[in-house]
Amino acid sequence: MRRNNRKNDELRKITIEPNYLIHPEGSALISFGNTRVICTATIEAQVPRFVKGTGKGWVHAEYSMLPRATHTRKVREAAKGKVSGRTMEIQRLIARSLRSVVDLEKLGERAITVDCDVIQADGGTRTASITGAFVALRLAVDKLLQGGMLTENPIRENVAAVSVGILEDGEAVLDLDYIEDSAAAVDMNIVMTSDGQFSEIQGTGEEATFSPEQLNVLLALGKKGIDELMDVQHAAIVEGTILEQEQSVINDTHPTNEILIATRNAGKAKEFEAMFAKKGVTVKTLLDYPEIPDVEETGTTFEENALLKAETIARTFQLMVLADDSGLKVDALDGNPGVYSARYAGKMKSDAANNAKLLHELTDIPPEKRTAQFHCTLALAYPGKKSLTVSGEIPGRILSIPKGENGFGYDPLFYIETKGKTLAEMTKEEKNTMSHRAKALEKLETAWDEWINH
Numbered sequence: 001m002r003r004n005n006r007k008n009d010e011l012r013k014i015t016i017e018p019n020y021l022i023h024p025e026g027s028a029l030i031s032f033g034n035t036r037v038i039c040t041a042t043i044e045a046q047v048p049r050f051v052k053g054t055g056k057g058w059v060h061a062e063y064s065m066l067p068r069a070t071h072t073r074k075v076r077e078a079a080k081g082k083v084s085g086r087t088m089e090i091q092r093l094i095a096r097s098l099r100s101v102v103d104l105e106k107l108g109e110r111a112i113t114v115d116c117d118v119i120q121a122d123g124g125t126r127t128a129s130i131t132g133a134f135v136a137l138r139l140a141v142d143k144l145l146q147g148g149m150l151t152e153n154p155i156r157e158n159v160a161a162v163s164v165g166i167l168e169d170g171e172a173v174l175d176l177d178y179i180e181d182s183a184a185a186v187d188m189n190i191v192m193t194s195d196g197q198f199s200e201i202q203g204t205g206e207e208a209t210f211s212p213e214q215l216n217v218l219l220a221l222g223k224k225g226i227d228e229l230m231d232v233q234h235a236a237i238v239e240g241t242i243l244e245q246e247q248s249v250i251n252d253t254h255p256t257n258e259i260l261i262a263t264r265n266a267g268k269a270k271e272f273e274a275m276f277a278k279k280g281v282t283v284k285t286l287l288d289y290p291e292i293p294d295v296e297e298t299g300t301t302f303e304e305n306a307l308l309k310a311e312t313i314a315r316t317f318q319l320m321v322l323a324d325d326s327g328l329k330v331d332a333l334d335g336n337p338g339v340y341s342a343r344y345a346g347k348m349k350s351d352a353a354n355n356a357k358l359l360h361e362l363t364d365i366p367p368e369k370r371t372a373q374f375h376c377t378l379a380l381a382y383p384g385k386k387s388l389t390v391s392g393e394i395p396g397r398i399l400s401i402p403k404g405e406n407g408f409g410y411d412p413l414f415y416i417e418t419k420g421k422t423l424a425e426m427t428k429e430e431k432n433t434m435s436h437r438a439k440a441l442e443k444l445e446t447a448w449d450e451w452i453n454h
């Protein structure tokens, strides 16, 4: 057993506090156990001479330690008037690691300077710096994206780093603290990206050399640690970008004039915007938050999936969230595609491919047997409250050629007998008075007040 009862493959307690400081564009306080580093990212228009005029940007890093970050007071480098070789080496490593995941062309002619200031050192300060610096960088880039200064995200992958080593007793271990590190036979810093590639490996067998087999063990330990670090980074980035903006909504106990809808479907988003606009409620959707990960729809019913989407996002962001799970139930296909409507023709969720597949499956089915229902389940979730679900359904018939240009998804194939047209031949306004979604929303309105006050 290691110090503090840690297992060989166990990280120290890792925390990342995003937006730790108010002035920088991006900042984070990262802790790997007792090692603590403040990381900031600053965006400036001025680029170094060697990239000027190329349209490309640059990422620099600076690293420093406070005098009492260590056991005994270390004289400030500013007082010595000289940057040490160690500092130089570490800040170059940090900058290289970050540049390995940034598309400098997409960044445009601007520089991002990342500052890593160690406030307490207990081993692994350079790996903590890289891991925290990435969060600060990402938060700063998000500001550029949100402000419209950038239209495309220049960050290709996430990057994180961890130390591994072989202790005196021959044990290979993850994330060494200072005492372990000082006595280690072999120590190594591993920098990896979220696609599982290495950005840099620095391994030194100073006290004892190491074999290729031992190297593989160390790399596997590093990979495990980095996977875990990336989860912490991800949560910090999401918290840093979204929580801030949405904080105002959280504190209200009553429904506010803004609602977050857990959908990434632009067609649904437009319909909800129109339907809620009449009530004076502004709609935000996940399209406004590209960094929120997709919620996997693992349920087998509309209700399960709607709850999954609403509750996951509500829990993560401590907000009231509405989600919609909808689909087409075709009688001749035993109710299919049903909950699988979005993925009917494959993972890419293409409306055109879905419609083509539906037509193909129904090739020999005569018009009177092409009956179907459009179904919509809405789930309303609020942290700590039992969720509310309602459903709406409308009957129709699947045509054999698409008709109409409006709407989205299966609209051009869904013919409504009583109206004599498809959903795609209706205006948005007309569709919104009679669609499955409109019906579900009506029920939601009825149930809403009681739910909120309960």
Ligand SMILES: O=c1nc[nH]c2c1ncn2[C@H]1C[C@H](O)[C@@H](COP(=O)(O)OP(=O)(O)OP(=O)(O)O)O1
Pocket (backbone or CB within 6 Å): 262, 263, 264, 265, 268, 297, 324, 325, 326, 327, 328, 341, 342, 343, 349, 354, 407, 408, 409, 410, 411, 423, 435, 437
């Ligand atoms: O009014 C509609 N008119 C035409 N098609 C529709 C409609 N309502 C749902 N649909 C189709 C779109 C999608 O192929 C599937 C829903 O799948 P569903 O998982 O609920 O939505 P999605 O994945 O597109 O977006 P998200 O989960 O982010 O809300 O049914």
Ligand SMILES: [Mg+2]
Pocket (backbone or CB within 6 Å): 297, 342
């Ligand atoms: Mg979906």
